Amino acid sequence: MDFESFLDQKFLKQLEKLKIVTKKGVKGPERGEHKSWRSGEGLEFLDYRKYQLGDDLRYVDWSVYGRLDKLFIKLFHAEESQTVHILLDVSKSMGADTQTKETSAKKIAAAVSYICLSNFDKISLIAFADKILEIRPLTRGKRRYPQVLNFLISLTPDAETDINACLTEYANLCKNPGIALVMSDLFDPKGYQEGLKALTYRDFDIHLLHILDHEELAWSRTGTLILQDIETGEKKTTFLDSALVQLYRQKMTDFLTGARDFCHNYGIHYYIYDTSIVFEDFLIDYLTRGAILR
Secondary structure (H helix, E strand, C coil), rough: CCCHCCCCCCHHHHHHCCCECCCCCHHHHHHHHHHEEEEEEEEEEEEEECCCCCCCCEEECHHHHHCCCCEEEEEEEEEEEEEEEEEEEHHHHCCCCHHHHHHHHHHHHHHHHHHHHHHCEEEEEEEECCEEEEEEEEECCCCHHHHHHHHHCCCCCCCCCCHHHHHHHHHHHHHCCCEEEEECCCCCCCCCHHHHHHHHHCCCCCEEEECCCHHHHHCCCCCEEEEEECCCCCCEEEEEEEHHHHHHHHHHHHHHHHHHHHHHCCCCCCEEEECCCCCCHHHHHHHHCCCCEC
16 A cells, blocks of 8 residues: 555645534644633634733724723634544454445545644544554644655554454543544444543543445355454354344344434434545545534
8 A cells, every 4th residue: 555545636736725623622732723711822813802911912902992991802713723633443353354434534635634634633533443552642733744745654454343442542642632533334243332431531632523335335255155253353254134134223223223213312422424425526426414524
């Protein structure tokens, strides 16, 4: 996998028009492109307050003083940066078959990273499987984008999955909660709920992208098949008829409904990505409807 397998320059230019938004508010102390709800120097006027000893006289509204003979300070929305944590599942199941899930997740990570870096937001990239494999520390500025691509290219699906342990560990490690974009197929027999709960307890604004291959969503193959667990290597020969295929589809529907309901109950944004959808079409649809960007 190389740079060309990610995003072309024309598409990157489109992404520059978008910005990350979060309903939890911006808490970063560095100057950026997002409005917080406290006073400070910025471009958009907020309100007035009475002058207090020690205030910067540059922000006195002298036209108001001329009319009222009183000193008032102009307040503005403070424009600040925010932090986006991109947590990428790189367990073996993400690299199964044609590796469409792995590639799709990396492309989404690259696109979101580019948008953040273009708008002076800070990003952190976290690769996890049965444990946190690597953390790329917080970085800022578009010039860092090639380093982000190098990091993503270096990741190789490996090991089994332990979503609960990994997300819980990161929730405990992270000192700057912000937006958490979690990308995974959620194929973990131990579940994923406790890990996501751990992030909610730290007040992350969580976006879960459930990435699945089309055949996983709507199994169509029948006959005698050798099935292999991609993570454990366990094999099983079985015969699939139309009744078993229908049972599989119902189980998958229940799995997706359970994930959606869980996320709704905990205020987590949930979105399914069927990798048969053209990546650019999916991304634009998600960015406009997924409530993470504008």
